[in-house]
Ligand SMILES: Nc1ncnc2c1ncn2[C@@H]1O[C@H](COP(=O)(O)OP(=O)(O)O)[C@@H](O)[C@H]1O
């Protein structure tokens with residue numbers, strides 16, 4: 286089976302793209318999916334994150350830096366589709382970069398993390414429109430929004446989540462939110478996802494596992510890869 290391609294994208298920096306991409310990769314590996322994380326952002330945060338892992342770490346995430354490929358990134362990625370089950374692409378923030386646009390043409394899923402706050406909501410419409418236009422050429426592309434860095438106790442959060450739920454019919458919001466949690470930030474130093482912390486990060490682990498379950502349903506793949 287050719288790899289399913291998940292493109293984590295949003296035009297805004299700080300939306301939680303890298304956090305979402307690395308955590309999905311860490312979860313997918315634990316679900317026995319042969320997974321490749323592609324760092325398509327010149328800042329290289331995903332690469333640095335993963336490189337913090339100790340040698341011989343049991344769930345080492347395989348990361349490949351392809352930001353330099355620019356518009357040719359899709360050709361690069363296509364070379365790996367037969368070698369992996371899942372390819373997760375951490376995109377650069379700018380819509381001006383050609384990478385999100387090019388990757389949407391070959392992706393199965395555009396996953397759009399959005400922080401439920403006014404500025405972030407306003408800034409995400411261009412990207413959602415871009416993804417919708419990509420569906421004309423790539424009809425297999427599905428678009429989903431995920432609430433990112435969510436602060437459930439803020440009064441505006443309820444309004445913002447409802448707004449996300451009704452942004453665009455082409456981009457349903459997934460039920461799982463990634464709440465604002467220290468464990469996500471601290472996991473960067475472990476080179477791994479929050480799974481590294483085991484029971485000390487139970488709520489974060491449950492969240493990312495539940496997000497993976499929802500994504501598996503969208504992609505029509507089993508929750509755990511059948512051997
Ligand atoms: N759910 C979360 N809880 C706490 N901090 C988060 C969460 N998501 C992202 N962050 C932090 O917010 C910042 C921006 O996130 P990042 O994933 O790098 O965004 P992007 O890749 O979209 O620029 C980082 O410092 C990251 O650790």
Ligand SMILES: [Mg+2]
Nearest residue numbers: 302303326330
């Ligand atoms: Mg990033």
